Amino acid sequence: MPDIRLRIELLDTDPLVWRRVVVPEQINLHRLHELIQDVMGWADCHLYEFECNGRYYGEPDEWSDRPIAQAHNAKLKSLAARARGGAFHYLYDFGDGWEHRIVVEATGLEETNPCPRLIDGAMACPPEDIGGTIGYAALKAAAAGDKDTFGQELLEALGGEFDPEALDEAEIAYMLEPFQAGFRRLGDGPRESRPTPAQSLDMEESLKAQGIHSIEELMQVLQEEVDKSRRH
Structure with missing residues:
Protein backbone atom coordinates (compact mmCIF):
# COMPACT_ATOMS: atom_id res chain seq x y z
CA MET A 1 0.00 0.00 0.00
CA ALA A 124 6.99 20.57 22.85
CA CYS A 125 3.37 19.55 23.07
CA PRO A 126 1.32 21.51 25.63
CA PRO A 127 0.43 19.61 28.81
CA GLU A 128 -3.13 18.34 29.18
CA ASP A 129 -5.85 20.40 30.87
CA ILE A 130 -4.15 23.80 31.02
CA GLY A 131 -6.91 25.86 29.45
CA GLY A 132 -6.04 25.70 25.77
CA THR A 133 -3.73 28.04 23.93
CA ILE A 134 -4.22 30.81 26.52
CA GLY A 135 -2.91 28.53 29.23
CA TYR A 136 -0.08 27.35 27.00
CA ALA A 137 1.04 30.93 26.37
CA ALA A 138 0.90 31.66 30.13
CA LEU A 139 2.90 28.51 30.89
CA LYS A 140 5.63 29.38 28.39
CA ALA A 141 5.82 32.91 29.78
CA ALA A 142 6.19 31.56 33.32
CA ALA A 143 8.92 29.15 32.18
CA ALA A 144 10.73 32.18 30.74
CA GLY A 145 10.53 34.03 34.07
CA ASP A 146 7.21 35.87 33.91
CA LYS A 147 5.53 36.21 37.35
CA ASP A 148 1.92 36.01 36.14
CA THR A 149 -0.07 34.08 38.77
CA PHE A 150 -1.89 31.79 36.32
CA GLY A 151 1.27 30.84 34.48
CA GLN A 152 3.16 30.25 37.73
CA GLU A 153 0.40 27.95 39.00
CA LEU A 154 0.59 25.91 35.81
CA LEU A 155 4.36 25.72 36.02
CA GLU A 156 4.27 24.63 39.68
CA ALA A 157 1.79 21.88 38.77
CA LEU A 158 4.46 20.55 36.41
CA GLY A 159 7.11 20.53 39.12
CA GLY A 160 8.50 23.95 38.28
CA GLU A 161 10.01 22.98 34.92
CA PHE A 162 8.81 23.12 31.32
CA ASP A 163 10.91 23.39 28.18
CA PRO A 164 8.71 24.58 25.28
CA GLU A 165 11.38 23.69 22.73
CA ALA A 166 11.86 20.09 23.85
CA PHE A 183 1.50 -2.33 9.61
CA ARG A 184 4.26 -4.91 9.16
CA ARG A 185 5.24 -5.20 5.49
CA LEU A 186 7.08 -7.74 3.41
CA GLY A 187 10.81 -7.38 3.79
CA ASP A 188 10.49 -5.73 7.21
CA GLY A 189 12.48 -7.43 9.92
CA PRO A 190 14.26 -10.77 10.03
CA ARG A 191 12.42 -13.88 9.00
CA GLU A 192 12.78 -17.29 10.58
CA SER A 193 14.95 -19.50 8.44
CA ARG A 194 13.92 -23.06 7.69
CA PRO A 195 16.33 -25.78 8.78
CA THR A 196 18.57 -27.00 6.00
CA PRO A 197 18.58 -30.70 5.05
CA ALA A 198 21.89 -31.08 6.89
CA GLN A 199 20.41 -29.53 10.05
CA SER A 200 17.36 -31.81 9.83
CA LEU A 201 19.62 -34.86 9.46
CA ASP A 202 21.71 -33.83 12.48
CA MET A 203 18.55 -33.48 14.60
CA GLU A 204 17.28 -36.88 13.49
CA GLU A 205 20.59 -38.56 14.35
CA SER A 206 20.61 -36.84 17.75
CA LEU A 207 17.13 -38.12 18.58
CA LYS A 208 18.02 -41.67 17.52
CA ALA A 209 21.09 -41.53 19.75
CA GLN A 210 18.73 -40.81 22.65
CA GLY A 211 16.56 -43.83 21.77
CA ILE A 212 13.80 -41.73 20.18
CA HIS A 213 12.70 -43.15 16.83
CA SER A 214 9.26 -41.60 16.25
CA ILE A 215 7.14 -38.52 16.88
CA GLU A 216 5.10 -40.53 19.41
CA GLU A 217 8.21 -41.35 21.40
CA LEU A 218 9.35 -37.73 21.27
CA MET A 219 5.96 -36.49 22.54
CA GLN A 220 6.11 -39.06 25.36
CA VAL A 221 9.56 -37.85 26.43
CA LEU A 222 8.43 -34.22 26.37
CA GLN A 223 5.34 -35.03 28.45
CA GLU A 224 7.48 -36.84 31.00
CA GLU A 225 9.69 -33.75 31.30
CA VAL A 226 6.63 -31.56 31.82
CA ASP A 227 5.25 -33.90 34.50
CA LYS A 228 8.63 -33.97 36.19
CA SER A 229 8.89 -30.15 36.29
CA ARG A 230 5.40 -29.91 37.79
CA ARG A 231 6.32 -32.30 40.60
CA HIS A 232 9.26 -30.07 41.47
Whole structure:
Protein backbone atom coordinates (compact mmCIF):
# COMPACT_ATOMS: atom_id res chain seq x y z
CA MET A 1 0.00 0.00 0.00
CA PRO A 2 1.36 3.46 -0.84
CA ASP A 3 2.22 6.02 1.83
CA ILE A 4 1.01 9.56 2.54
CA ARG A 5 3.09 12.36 4.03
CA LEU A 6 1.29 14.67 6.47
CA ARG A 7 2.24 17.84 8.31
CA ILE A 8 0.34 18.24 11.60
CA GLU A 9 0.16 21.79 12.95
CA LEU A 10 -1.23 22.84 16.34
CA LEU A 11 -3.01 26.08 15.49
CA ASP A 12 -2.60 29.33 17.44
CA THR A 13 0.77 28.34 18.90
CA ASP A 14 3.76 30.62 18.49
CA PRO A 15 6.31 29.29 17.72
CA LEU A 16 4.27 26.71 15.90
CA VAL A 17 4.06 23.21 17.37
CA TRP A 18 4.19 20.81 14.40
CA ARG A 19 5.13 17.32 13.28
CA ARG A 20 5.74 15.74 9.86
CA VAL A 21 4.90 12.05 9.50
CA VAL A 22 4.62 9.34 6.87
CA VAL A 23 1.69 6.94 7.25
CA PRO A 24 0.12 4.13 5.20
CA GLU A 25 -2.73 5.52 3.10
CA GLN A 26 -5.07 2.75 4.29
CA ILE A 27 -4.92 3.79 7.96
CA ASN A 28 -8.39 4.56 9.33
CA LEU A 29 -9.14 7.81 11.13
CA HIS A 30 -9.35 6.29 14.58
CA ARG A 31 -5.85 4.88 14.19
CA LEU A 32 -4.74 8.23 12.78
CA HIS A 33 -6.12 9.86 15.94
CA GLU A 34 -4.02 7.50 18.05
CA LEU A 35 -0.98 8.26 15.90
CA ILE A 36 -1.47 12.02 16.28
CA GLN A 37 -1.68 11.57 20.05
CA ASP A 38 1.68 9.82 20.08
CA VAL A 39 3.63 12.05 17.71
CA MET A 40 2.28 15.29 19.18
CA GLY A 41 2.68 14.18 22.79
CA TRP A 42 -0.95 14.11 23.97
CA ALA A 43 -2.19 11.58 26.54
CA ASP A 44 -5.46 10.54 24.83
CA CYS A 45 -7.59 11.62 27.80
CA HIS A 46 -10.36 13.44 25.90
CA LEU A 47 -12.73 13.24 22.95
CA TYR A 48 -11.67 14.08 19.41
CA GLU A 49 -13.08 14.64 15.94
CA PHE A 50 -11.87 15.13 12.39
CA GLU A 51 -13.49 17.62 10.00
CA CYS A 52 -13.18 17.62 6.23
CA ASN A 53 -15.35 19.70 3.90
CA GLY A 54 -18.06 20.07 6.54
CA ARG A 55 -18.22 16.36 7.39
CA TYR A 56 -17.23 15.13 10.86
CA TYR A 57 -15.65 11.86 11.98
CA GLY A 58 -15.10 10.59 15.49
CA GLU A 59 -16.88 8.53 18.12
CA PRO A 60 -20.64 9.23 17.77
CA ASP A 61 -22.65 9.61 20.98
CA GLU A 62 -26.17 10.65 21.96
CA TRP A 63 -25.01 14.11 23.07
CA SER A 64 -23.65 15.16 19.69
CA ASP A 65 -25.50 18.08 18.07
CA ARG A 66 -24.45 17.12 14.52
CA PRO A 67 -23.98 13.95 12.46
CA ILE A 68 -20.63 12.28 13.14
CA ALA A 69 -19.41 9.33 11.09
CA GLN A 70 -17.49 6.50 12.73
CA ALA A 71 -13.77 7.24 12.55
CA HIS A 72 -13.07 3.49 12.40
CA ASN A 73 -14.91 3.28 9.08
CA ALA A 74 -13.18 6.19 7.30
CA LYS A 75 -9.82 5.85 5.57
CA LEU A 76 -7.15 8.52 5.36
CA LYS A 77 -6.81 7.85 1.63
CA SER A 78 -10.41 8.90 0.96
CA LEU A 79 -10.19 11.96 3.20
CA ALA A 80 -6.94 13.13 1.63
CA ALA A 81 -8.47 12.88 -1.84
CA ARG A 82 -11.42 15.08 -0.86
CA ALA A 83 -9.65 17.66 1.31
CA ARG A 84 -10.12 21.16 -0.10
CA GLY A 85 -6.83 23.01 -0.33
CA GLY A 86 -5.03 19.82 0.60
CA ALA A 87 -5.85 20.07 4.30
CA PHE A 88 -8.37 18.90 6.89
CA HIS A 89 -8.75 19.48 10.64
CA TYR A 90 -8.46 17.53 13.88
CA LEU A 91 -9.86 18.76 17.20
CA TYR A 92 -8.71 17.25 20.48
CA ASP A 93 -10.27 17.95 23.91
CA PHE A 94 -13.53 19.83 23.36
CA GLY A 95 -12.91 21.79 26.59
CA ASP A 96 -9.41 23.12 25.91
CA GLY A 97 -10.11 23.08 22.18
CA TRP A 98 -6.77 22.05 20.69
CA GLU A 99 -7.25 22.58 16.94
CA HIS A 100 -4.86 20.97 14.49
CA ARG A 101 -4.52 21.53 10.76
CA ILE A 102 -3.39 18.44 8.86
CA VAL A 103 -1.76 19.26 5.55
CA VAL A 104 -1.56 16.50 2.95
CA GLU A 105 1.92 17.12 1.55
CA ALA A 106 2.24 14.07 -0.72
CA THR A 107 0.21 11.01 -1.69
CA GLY A 108 0.95 7.81 -3.59
CA LEU A 109 4.45 7.57 -2.14
CA GLU A 110 6.34 4.30 -2.45
CA GLU A 111 5.80 2.27 0.69
CA THR A 112 8.64 2.33 3.18
CA ASN A 113 9.69 0.51 6.33
CA PRO A 114 9.17 1.23 9.14
CA CYS A 115 5.84 3.01 8.76
CA PRO A 116 4.25 5.07 10.24
CA ARG A 117 7.22 7.19 11.29
CA LEU A 118 8.14 10.71 12.35
CA ILE A 119 10.22 12.68 9.85
CA ASP A 120 10.70 15.92 11.76
CA GLY A 121 8.91 18.52 13.86
CA ALA A 122 9.40 21.30 16.38
CA MET A 123 8.39 22.43 19.87
CA ALA A 124 6.99 20.57 22.85
CA CYS A 125 3.37 19.55 23.07
CA PRO A 126 1.32 21.51 25.63
CA PRO A 127 0.43 19.61 28.81
CA GLU A 128 -3.13 18.34 29.18
CA ASP A 129 -5.85 20.40 30.87
CA ILE A 130 -4.15 23.80 31.02
CA GLY A 131 -6.91 25.86 29.45
CA GLY A 132 -6.04 25.70 25.77
CA THR A 133 -3.73 28.04 23.93
CA ILE A 134 -4.22 30.81 26.52
CA GLY A 135 -2.91 28.53 29.23
CA TYR A 136 -0.08 27.35 27.00
CA ALA A 137 1.04 30.93 26.37
CA ALA A 138 0.90 31.66 30.13
CA LEU A 139 2.90 28.51 30.89
CA LYS A 140 5.63 29.38 28.39
CA ALA A 141 5.82 32.91 29.78
CA ALA A 142 6.19 31.56 33.32
CA ALA A 143 8.92 29.15 32.18
CA ALA A 144 10.73 32.18 30.74
CA GLY A 145 10.53 34.03 34.07
CA ASP A 146 7.21 35.87 33.91
CA LYS A 147 5.53 36.21 37.35
CA ASP A 148 1.92 36.01 36.14
CA THR A 149 -0.07 34.08 38.77
CA PHE A 150 -1.89 31.79 36.32
CA GLY A 151 1.27 30.84 34.48
CA GLN A 152 3.16 30.25 37.73
CA GLU A 153 0.40 27.95 39.00
CA LEU A 154 0.59 25.91 35.81
CA LEU A 155 4.36 25.72 36.02
CA GLU A 156 4.27 24.63 39.68
CA ALA A 157 1.79 21.88 38.77
CA LEU A 158 4.46 20.55 36.41
CA GLY A 159 7.11 20.53 39.12
CA GLY A 160 8.50 23.95 38.28
CA GLU A 161 10.01 22.98 34.92
CA PHE A 162 8.81 23.12 31.32
CA ASP A 163 10.91 23.39 28.18
CA PRO A 164 8.71 24.58 25.28
CA GLU A 165 11.38 23.69 22.73
CA ALA A 166 11.86 20.09 23.85
CA LEU A 167 11.02 17.46 21.23
CA ASP A 168 11.88 13.92 22.31
CA GLU A 169 12.18 12.10 18.98
CA ALA A 170 13.46 8.94 20.69
CA GLU A 171 10.31 8.76 22.82
CA ILE A 172 8.11 9.30 19.77
CA ALA A 173 9.95 6.54 17.90
CA TYR A 174 9.33 4.22 20.86
CA MET A 175 5.63 5.11 20.93
CA LEU A 176 5.33 4.33 17.21
CA GLU A 177 6.72 0.80 17.46
CA PRO A 178 3.28 -0.81 18.04
CA PHE A 179 1.94 1.00 14.97
CA GLN A 180 4.83 -0.23 12.87
CA ALA A 181 4.24 -3.79 14.08
CA GLY A 182 0.58 -3.47 13.12
CA PHE A 183 1.50 -2.33 9.61
CA ARG A 184 4.26 -4.91 9.16
CA ARG A 185 5.24 -5.20 5.49
CA LEU A 186 7.08 -7.74 3.41
CA GLY A 187 10.81 -7.38 3.79
CA ASP A 188 10.49 -5.73 7.21
CA GLY A 189 12.48 -7.43 9.92
CA PRO A 190 14.26 -10.77 10.03
CA ARG A 191 12.42 -13.88 9.00
CA GLU A 192 12.78 -17.29 10.58
CA SER A 193 14.95 -19.50 8.44
CA ARG A 194 13.92 -23.06 7.69
CA PRO A 195 16.33 -25.78 8.78
CA THR A 196 18.57 -27.00 6.00
CA PRO A 197 18.58 -30.70 5.05
CA ALA A 198 21.89 -31.08 6.89
CA GLN A 199 20.41 -29.53 10.05
CA SER A 200 17.36 -31.81 9.83
CA LEU A 201 19.62 -34.86 9.46
CA ASP A 202 21.71 -33.83 12.48
CA MET A 203 18.55 -33.48 14.60
CA GLU A 204 17.28 -36.88 13.49
CA GLU A 205 20.59 -38.56 14.35
CA SER A 206 20.61 -36.84 17.75
CA LEU A 207 17.13 -38.12 18.58
CA LYS A 208 18.02 -41.67 17.52
CA ALA A 209 21.09 -41.53 19.75
CA GLN A 210 18.73 -40.81 22.65
CA GLY A 211 16.56 -43.83 21.77
CA ILE A 212 13.80 -41.73 20.18
CA HIS A 213 12.70 -43.15 16.83
CA SER A 214 9.26 -41.60 16.25
CA ILE A 215 7.14 -38.52 16.88
CA GLU A 216 5.10 -40.53 19.41
CA GLU A 217 8.21 -41.35 21.40
CA LEU A 218 9.35 -37.73 21.27
CA MET A 219 5.96 -36.49 22.54
CA GLN A 220 6.11 -39.06 25.36
CA VAL A 221 9.56 -37.85 26.43
CA LEU A 222 8.43 -34.22 26.37
CA GLN A 223 5.34 -35.03 28.45
CA GLU A 224 7.48 -36.84 31.00
CA GLU A 225 9.69 -33.75 31.30
CA VAL A 226 6.63 -31.56 31.82
CA ASP A 227 5.25 -33.90 34.50
CA LYS A 228 8.63 -33.97 36.19
CA SER A 229 8.89 -30.15 36.29
CA ARG A 230 5.40 -29.91 37.79
CA ARG A 231 6.32 -32.30 40.60
CA HIS A 232 9.26 -30.07 41.47
